[in-house]
Amino acid sequence: MASQEYLNKMQVRQNYRNVWHTDLMRTIQADTPYCCFALWCAPCVSYLLRKRALYGDMTRYTCCAGYMPCSGRCGESRCPELCLATEVFLCFGNSVASTRFLLQDEFNIQTTQCDNCIIGFMFCLQQLACIFSIVACIVGSQEIQEASQLLSCLADMVYCTVCACMQTQHKVEMDKRDGKFGPQPMAVPPMQQMSRLDQPYPSTVGYPPPAYGQPPPQQGYPPAGYPPQQGYPPQQGYPPAGYPPQQGYPAPAYPASGYPPPGYQK
Known part of the structure; x- marks a missing residue:
């Protein structure tokens, strides 16, 4: 029953949507002194973090x-402090994992693929070192024994890191x-309704009515008065001054009767 409940919790944890403030690859940059403290005094750090995760209420x-x-x-x-101290010293790996699960369930934090790869590599390296140690004990070869020791040392270094x-x-x-980074950032605003380039603007919005004799502007472009033109718009009145030219235009009207006109010679 307990194992089934644990599996259900693991399945629910996979559907979380929040992420850690910093992933495992950037924790050293995020807080270098604390990372060194956690490397050299790991059980003490695990004790303090579990107590802090419980908001100091043991x-x-x-x-x-x-x-x-x-x-x-x-x-x-009866004695939660002693039990926690025993846990972090005798079951250090479980104490770190339990604090992690506690925070994930509280804040709905998922484990990223990068974090999963790092944790999986750590476990695989430990299992491989254990297999090499067993093989070295069975075979009794000095070379395999030395290789298993090197692999175990590497697995321990990766585990501690x-x-x-x-x-x-x-x-x-x-x-x-706890708000040590200041107030939480604002939520991402909803996506704005962007205007499409192929969507014409209304021809009457923001444009004055065209002057008499001026062709109507195109749909939405160019704006009124752009580009500027010299001598435009035309002067008031129609037809414009000086138009049409007076020399020989228009031609004198033909008489209504008779054709060809007088003075015409074949």
């Missing part, structure tokens, strides 16, 4: 934050929760 403490079968069966209600980054990630997230 009456809410449960072993492994309620995510393990032993949770609630270790006498936490990833745990330090994870704890720094938890600390930065709780700094954000």
Whole structure:
């Protein structure tokens, strides 16, 4: 029953939409001193972070934050500080993971693909080091024994580094929760209704009526008065002054009777 409930929680956690304030790759840049502190004093940091995640109220403490079968069966209600100290020293990995799950469930934080790859690589490297150690014990080869020791040392280094980054990630997230980064940023505004380029503007909006004799402007472009033209718009009155020319135009009217006109010679 407990395992099924745990699997249901894991499935729900996959649908979370929020993300960590900083991912595992950037925790060293986010808070370098605390990352070093978490590397050299990992159990102490795990104790402080769990207590802070519970808002300092140790009456809410449960072993492994309620995510393990032993949770609630270790006498936490009588001496929660001692139980937490025992947890972080004897079950350090579980204490870090439990604090992580506690924060994820509280703030609906998902684990990114990058974080999953880093954590998965850490676990795979530990399993590989364990397999090499077993093979070295069975075969008894000196070369395999040395290779297993090197691999175990590498796995321990990766484990300690990833745990330090994870704890720094938890600390930065709780700094954000407690308002140490200032007020929360405003929500992203809804998408604005953008006007399309192929959508014509109304011809009467923002344009004065065209003067007499002036061709109507095109739909929405160009604006009224652009480009400027010399001598435009025409003067008042129609036809314009000086038009039509007086020399020989228009031709004198022909007489109504008779054709060809007088004086015409064949």
